[in-house]
Amino acid sequence: MFRDTSAREDTILKKAFNKWGIFELYEKLDIIIKPLGNKSLPISINVSSSEFSNNNNIERLKKTIQSKDEYEKTDMNFKVFACSSRDQKELTLKLQPIYSGIIIGEIKNKKFLPNLNFAELIVMCNPELNYPHIILENKAANLVIYGRDIMGNSIIDYFKEIKENQILIILNQKKEVLGIGRSRFSNNLITQKDKITIDNVQDIGTHYLKDENNYTL
Structure with missing residues (x-):
């Protein structure tokens, strides 16, 4: 289910936005996340004062607190979504639809992995190109x-x-996003002749073709 970011996830995302030179944008976006797997945050138990004396309710409350503590210690993987407005975010958290907002990446193993939508945000909000990129x-x-x-x-x-094994944005000569790559080498070694120096991680061709196939009957 969709939920707001925790303090830990907030820190991961802020570091990522700062790394790509768009830290100020993070405060303007209405971000929500959704687990990649089936595991979800335990639902809190509301216990009234009259019920609190009941030992069974006390035990239930203890188990809930323990499960929440275990949840916070677990390294979970999430999809990260940007909503178009505060209202959309609040409605999503309340109604829990299947889809909402635009997915901008994933949090895996305490790291944010950007996708093509996030790359578009970077190019739009950081025209100085002071982030890892190549132009083809x-x-x-x-x-x-x-x-x-x-x-x-x-x-x-x-x-x-550019560092070895670093995620970067692939651009054409018009500074349009073509995809996301991963470097095999650092700095000017990526320009070695007759050698693959950048792996194609995501590209707009396969991305849109995949979406098109999802709607094919």
Whole structure:
């Protein structure tokens, strides 16, 4: 079920937004999360003062507190959604629909993993391009949207502080988002000729094709 972020999840997301140079945007977004699995937060038990003397109710309350403590210690995985307004967020938390908002990534193992929607937010809100990215020549840009990995000699510009095994945004020469990649090398080593230097993690071609297939009867 959808819920608000905890303090721990809030910290993870703030660090991620700051890393991509859009920290100020986080405070403006109405964020909710939803577990990737079936596990959900235990429902609290409301015990009135007249019932509190009942030993069974006390034991139930203790079990609920214990289960909540165990829940907070568990490293769970979540989908992260951005709602269009505070009203949408409140209605979602109240009514618990199947879908709500736009998914912008996932929290896995205490890390935020961005998706293409989040990449679009970054490009829109951080025009200085001071975040991990590469810019491709036209032929490679066309190949990427068909799921191809990236050869070093097809990169015409890049963020100068790229690290090995780092998530980055793949752009065309118009600074439009093509996908999300992961570097195999650091800094200028990603431009090595005749060698795959960036793995294609997500791209707009396979992303939209997947959505289209979901609606195919």
